[in-house]
Amino acid sequence: MGILLLISHHLSLLTVFFVILGYLSEMAQIRLISIDKEQERVAGDTFLLADKNLHLSMEIRENNVFACLLDKEINQYLAWASYNRRDGKDMKRSLDSILKEEMLNYKCSSSSIVLTHNTAMLIPATFFTPVSVMEYLKQQNLIKLGETPCSDFIKNNDCYSVYAVDTVDYTVLKEKYPQAIFRHHSSVFVEYLMALHKGSKTNEVHVFVFPGYIDVVALQPDKLLLYNRYHYHTPNDFAYFLIWVYEELKLKPVDCPCFLYGEIMEKSEMFDLAWRYLKNVRIAEKTARFTFSNMLENIPPHRYNSLFMQYLCI
Numbered sequence: 001m002g003i004l005l006l007i008s009h010h011l012s013l014l015t016v017f018f019v020i021l022g023y024l025s026e027m028a029q030i031r032l033i034s035i036d037k038e039q040e041r042v043a044g045d046t047f048l049l050a051d052k053n054l055h056l057s058m059e060i061r062e063n064n065v066f067a068c069l070l071d072k073e074i075n076q077y078l079a080w081a082s083y084n085r086r087d088g089k090d091m092k093r094s095l096d097s098i099l100k101e102e103m104l105n106y107k108c109s110s111s112s113i114v115l116t117h118n119t120a121m122l123i124p125a126t127f128f129t130p131v132s133v134m135e136y137l138k139q140q141n142l143i144k145l146g147e148t149p150c151s152d153f154i155k156n157n158d159c160y161s162v163y164a165v166d167t168v169d170y171t172v173l174k175e176k177y178p179q180a181i182f183r184h185h186s187s188v189f190v191e192y193l194m195a196l197h198k199g200s201k202t203n204e205v206h207v208f209v210f211p212g213y214i215d216v217v218a219l220q221p222d223k224l225l226l227y228n229r230y231h232y233h234t235p236n237d238f239a240y241f242l243i244w245v246y247e248e249l250k251l252k253p254v255d256c257p258c259f260l261y262g263e264i265m266e267k268s269e270m271f272d273l274a275w276r277y278l279k280n281v282r283i284a285e286k287t288a289r290f291t292f293s294n295m296l297e298n299i300p301p302h303r304y305n306s307l308f309m310q311y312l313c314i
Contacts, residue, residue, distance in 0.1 A: 040082055040084050041082045042079070042080075042081040043298075043299060044069070044078055044103075044293065044296070045078070045079075045293070048293060049079065052071050053073050053109050054108040055108060055109065055111065056069055056104070056106070056110075056177075056180075057069075057111070057114075057307055057310050057311055058113045059185075059306060060115050060169065061116045061117065062085070062116075063084065063211075064085060065083045065098050066082050067080070067081045067083075067103055067307075070311055075291065076290065076291045077291070077292045077293065077296055078295075080296050080304075081103040081104075095168075095173070096172055099173075111177050111181070112180060112183065112310050112311065112314045113180050114183050114184070114188050114307070114310050115165050115169075115185065116210060116306075117166070118165065119142055120163035120186040120187075121137075121142065121161070121162050122160070123136065123159060123160050123162055124158065124159050125158045125160060128151075128159075133149045133162055137162060142162075143164040144164070146166065147166060148164065148166075149164055150163055151163070152182075152183050152184055154191050155191065156190070156194035156195050157190055157224050161187040161190070163186070165184075186227060186229075187313070188309065188310045189206075189208055189227075189306055190217055191312075191313040192312060192313050193206050193219060194219075195313075200219075200222075202257075203219065204218070204256060204259065205256060205258045206218075206259045207242065207258060207261065208305070209270070210262055211263055213229055214229070214232065214241065215229050216228055216230065216245055218249055226245065226249060235270045236273065238270050238273065239273035239276075242258065243277055253279055253280045254280060257280045257282060258282070259282060259283075260274070260302070261303070261306075263303065265283070265300075283302050287309065
């Protein structure tokens, strides 16, 4: 990760980070992040869904399935749901059984599905060939037995996201939703942020927090500097990777805000650490592109940004 090179600079952010981390480690054992099960919830009024031109968005994670229904005529989200892929005894629930839930079986004129697990790599369009997707993944050890190679075109960056998906899950989803558009989280996140950042004069870092890993996008005006996924076990790991991105890309926190999405709240140890070292950190704001019905007002949009924004990126 280039640690020796980075900490050779006097009083760099990483130097300060490791000094403080060493002190904290002496005072107490580093606490591993606990990954809590998402409570199964359904929010929405079935009465509102009748005779509507609906779009179904789904996000498939390792341990959860999220879904929402958009009224395409008025750009308003009418329903949202969360389903666990593991039961109370930590036994894995089949995707087949989840897809039988009422919320996932309304008549919709269009649908899209985002897959979050597995790391993706971005390849410029000029160097991409569809027949080489498997080879790209094998070279970087990004595909395993029982997985299917996939790729998405990211229009706003003229590149392809190359990734692998679980073959069983992919087959089940394809059979259930044959007309659905499939995307990896990297594709939706980069596509959305490139469109959002268009015309901006500032540098920005955007971080989507999942349980156990983060997707990081760094932007200059009209230019993607970085997309990468980093795996973490503790809040200190999380802070280290944020600092490393700023140091490696020579970004100054005072001039480059960091926007946070996903499984993070302002009142959390992870946010506190990010604030301690970067200061210019904030939870991403709700987009003005869509409205939410009254039943969905208590759902924090930044936690499910890629679910609510995927309709713009397909």
